[in-house]
Amino acid sequence: NMKQQHTxxxxxKTGDEVTAAWWPPSTPDISExxxxxxxxxxxxxxxxxxxxxxxxxxxxxxxxxFYSVNFDDGDVGSDIPEQFVFLQDEYxxxxxxxxxxxxxxxVWKGVRTVTDRHTDDPWAKHVGxxxxxxxxxxxxxxxxxxxxxxxxxxxxxxxxxxxxxxxxNLPGDWDxxxxxxxxxxxxxxxxxxxxxxHDKEMEKLRAxxxxxxxxxxxxxxxxxxxxxxxxxxxxxxxxxxxxxKEMEKLKRQYEQENVRRMEEETKAEKQKLKPRYQVxxxxxxxxxxxxxxxxxxPLWYPGRVKSYRDQRVGTKGVGEYGVVRLYxxxxxxxxxxxxxxxxHFVFPKEDYLLSTSNIIHHEWKGVRNVVDKASEDVWASLIxxxxxxxxxxxxxxxxxxxxxxxxxxxxxxxxxxKTKQSDLNIPENWGWLLTPNAPAPPTVEELMExxxxxxxxxxxQEKMCVKSxxxxxxxxxxxxxxxxxAEERRRTQDMKRKLRKELTVFHENEMKRARQxxxxxxxxxxxxxxxxxxxxxxxxxxxxxxxxxxxxxxxxDKAMQFVKLETRxxxxxxxxxxxxxxxxxxxxxxxxxxxxxxxxxxxxxxxxVSLSLIPRSAFGMSSPKPTEQKGKENMPEGDSLLTPQSExxxxxxxxxx
Numbered sequence: 170n171m172k173q174q175h176t177x178x179x180x181x182k183t184g185d186e187v188t189a190a191w192w193p194p195s196t197p198d199i200s201e202x203x204x205x206x207x208x209x210x211x212x213x214x215x216x217x218x219x220x221x222x223x224x225x226x227x228x229x230x231x232x233x234x235f236y237s238v239n240f241d242d243g244d245v246g247s248d249i250p251e252q253f254v255f256l257q258d259e260y261x262x263x264x265x266x267x268x269x270x271x272x273x274x275x276v277w278k279g280v281r282t283v284t285d286r287h288t289d290d291p292w293a294k295h296v297g298x299x300x301x302x303x304x305x306x307x308x309x310x311x312x313x314x315x316x317x318x319x320x321x322x323x324x325x326x327x328x329x330x331x332x333x334x335x336x337x338n339l340p341g342d343w344d345x346x347x348x349x350x351x352x353x354x355x356x357x358x359x360x361x362x363x364x365x366x367h368d369k370e371m372e373k374l375r376a377x378x379x380x381x382x383x384x385x386x387x388x389x390x391x392x393x394x395x396x397x398x399x400x401x402x403x404x405x406x407x408x409x410x411x412x413x414k415e416m417e418k419l420k421r422q423y424e425q426e427n428v429r430r431m432e433e434e435t436k437a438e439k440q441k442l443k444p445r446y447q448v449x450x451x452x453x454x455x456x457x458x459x460x461x462x463x464x465x466x467p468l469w470y471p472g473r474v475k476s477y478r479d480q481r482v483g484t485k486g487v488g489e490y491g492v493v494r495l496y497x498x499x500x501x502x503x504x505x506x507x508x509x510x511x512x513h514f515v516f517p518k519e520d521y522l523l524s525t526s527n528i529i530h531h532e533w534k535g536v537r538n539v540v541d542k543a544s545e546d547v548w549a550s551l552i553x554x555x556x557x558x559x560x561x562x563x564x565x566x567x568x569x570x571x572x573x574x575x576x577x578x579x580x581x582x583x584x585x586x587k588t589k590q591s592d593l594n595i596p597e598n599w600g601w602l603l604t605p606n607a608p609a610p611p612t613v614e615e616l617m618e619x620x621x622x623x624x625x626x627x628x629x630q631e632k633m634c635v636k637s638x639x640x641x642x643x644x645x646x647x648x649x650x651x652x653x654x655a656e657e658r659r660r661t662q663d664m665k666r667k668l669r670k671e672l673t674v675f676h677e678n679e680m681k682r683a684r685q686x687x688x689x690x691x692x693x694x695x696x697x698x699x700x701x702x703x704x705x706x707x708x709x710x711x712x713x714x715x716x717x718x719x720x721x722x723x724x725x726d727k728a729m730q731f732v733k734l735e736t737r738x739x740x741x742x743x744x745x746x747x748x749x750x751x752x753x754x755x756x757x758x759x760x761x762x763x764x765x766x767x768x769x770x771x772x773x774x775x776x777x778v779s780l781s782l783i784p785r786s787a788f789g790m791s792s793p794k795p796t797e798q799k800g801k802e803n804m805p806e807g808d809s810l811l812t813p814q815s816e817x818x819x820x821x822x823x824x825x826x
Contacts, residue, residue: 177298178230178290179311181254185212188260189238190253191246193421195428200250206417209257210240216248230290242414252292262314262339277338279303279320280313318342322724329734345720382698389679397672404664408657415653419646426642430635440491442554444567446474446515453521454498455514456507471518472500490546513548519570523595533594535559535576536569574598578616 181187190204218233235248255263265275284297299316300307303323310316317338325332325343334340334347446452452474455467479492496515497508516524540553555572556563559579566572573594581588581602590596590603 177309177311178251178292179256180232180234181212181215181236181251181256183212183214186210186257187212187236187238187254188257189236189240189246189249189255191240191244193424195424204253207260208240208242208244210238210246212254213237213239213245230285230288230293233290233292242418250291252296256312259312259314262317275338277313277317278336279324280316280338282313283309314339326724345716386679390676393672393675393679397668400668401665404661408661411657412654415650419650423642423646430638434635436489438565439489442565442567443490443512443548444517445494446477446496446517448474448476450474451518452496452498453516453518454496454500454507454510456500456505467514469521470500470502472498474515475499475506488544488546490541490544490549493546493548511547513552517568517570520568523569523573533569533573533576534592535580536572536594538569539565575620582617 186209188207188209191206191208192199192202192204196202214237216235218235220232234251236246236251236254238246238249238254240246280299280301282297283300284295285293288294299310299313301310301316301320302308303320308316308319310319321337321339321342324336325346328336330346332343332346337343340347450473452472453469454472456470457465457467474496476497477494479494494512495508496510496512497506498510498515499506535558537556538553539556540551541549544550555566555569557566557572557576558564559575560583564572564575566575577593577595577599580592581599584592586602588599588602593599596603
């Protein structure tokens with residue numbers, strides 16, 4: 170059983186034409202996601218995983234394969250599991266639908282699918298193998314097509330010419346059998362009818378021959394029109410398939426564009442996290458004496474931004490956190506200037522004072538610093554941005570002061586008069602709330618309203634930017650679709666014009682040929698047509714006989730019983746024919762001897778002679794006595810059962826001897 174299970178799994182080869190499943194490249198794990206579609210391709214390579222000794226005993230179906238497929242549309246699928254790869258003919262048979270109901274799958278005759286739900290092998294668990302019941306015994310097959318054809322061969326070998334299309338799973342494979350059977354019977358009847366009625370229905374056959382000639386022309390025209398319709402239908406199918414591929418391609422492009430746009434939006438959000446200082450803004454910046462380099466520990470002094478310039482990050486251009494900015498700062502304590510100060514050595518004045526306050530090991534409430542160690546941007550890997558927890562949600566801020574103020578505002582809004590100094594990060598800003606009778610600063614509602622308006626403006630700007638990108642993308646996509654449709658429409662029209670021209674030329678040639686055939690002598694043409702028809706029928710029968718002999722020789726292992734039956738019937742027919750010939754010769758010889766011995770006159774025209782041997786004792790008569798006549802013996806006297814024809818009444822049309 171183990172060896173048999175090892176041979177059940179079909180192992181495909183490099184170069185095999187297959188239909189395989191396809192997933193988008195962004196799919197994280199194809200084993201947990203249904204395939205997006207099934208497409209044709211060619212196997213380029215495969216990997217084989219052999220079961221080890223530690224493998225579960227439930228997996229006994231041999232090695233597991235993963236295929237790489239080059240799809241016809243140019244895509245490449247890598248490491249596709251074997252349960253998602255089928256031969257093209259196998260996939261077409263598996264996806265056939267019932268002719269009566271296109272939504273229902275075909276129920277195969279004599280063939281069933283077998284799977285193993287308890288195994289660890291995905292192929293045996295989800296695809297399985299096939300069992301065909303042939304002559305009361307079950308036979309296993311790896312492919313559905315092999316099982317169906319084996320069952321059909323058994324049915325044909327059993328039923329022979331009595332086989333009908335509804336008895337088979339794939340009747341298209343046996344079109345020759347049904348065609349030869351019908352043609353053989355039809356030609357046999359036509360030959361018998363021509364032999365029996367040739368003399369009486371000559372005029373009818375001539376008229377029929379003329380009608381057949383006209384019908385042949387019409388059939389040729391109809392056949393050609395059918396070919397044109399088939400070509401048009403094929404072009405239509407190809408056009409639909411191409412349109413489908415184009416739509417799928419556009420869909421993939423649209424999805425890629427969405428991914429790219431989301432990446433750009435994420436990148437834009439990260440770029441907003443880096444603080445940008447404007448000219449004249451108060452900052453604390455690093456300062457190095459002239460005899461020291463910027464790699465050494467600097468001193469920090471207050472100043473104002475005088476100017477700045479942007480530069481790229483490494484070899485990748487603009488980084489994920491935006492360009493790197495170098496500042497020129499004028500120090501306010503002595504008026505000196507420092508140029509090309511990196512952005513991670515420049516801090517807002519308020520953030521610097523908060524960070525360097527006299528509180529040792531200060532931990533901010535609800536605010537934390539986030540750095541990206543993996544980034545090439547020095548600011549992101551050393552300084553980073555700040556995240557504040559506001560109303561249970563995290564919000565990012567480029568400056569420490571903004572994050573602390575936003576957190577304190579959320580605490581004050583939530584607790585109100587019950588807010589304590591220990592709940593806040595910067596209690597100095599909330600003296601009016603902590604000290605009674607203090608002048609009221611702007612209320613929390615006013616501050617939140619201002620913050621809300623600012624956020625609305627930013628959101629509106631983002632929406633306008635997204636809308637502009639979407640409109641641009643939709644316009645490009647619509648233009649690409651229109652160009653593709655126009656090109657396909659032009660190709661279709663050119664093909665139609667070419668087919669119409671070829672059809673017109675073919676019709677003209679057929680009509681010209683038909684007129685030339687009827688220009689000669691009609692009588693000779695009809696006789697030649699009849700003679701040619703007989704010859705063609707005989708040749709067709711000979712060809713059919715040869716084809717049938719070749720076909721049944723090829724299928725003799727599967728249809729031996731049918732061949733023996735046909736041979737037995739043929740021998741029986743030949744023996745019957747020989748018996749009839751011998752019987753006719755014996756009857757003729759008996760009649761000749763009777764006429765010679767009894768000097769019977771020749772039979773009248775259309776005389777019918779029958780011989781009846783009746784014992785004389787049945788009539789109460791004695792045996793005849795021989796006479797003395799010369800040259801004749803055992804001649805009866807008087808009337809007897811062997812009375813010659815000449816002594817009977819001449820009016821009798823039938824003589825009984």
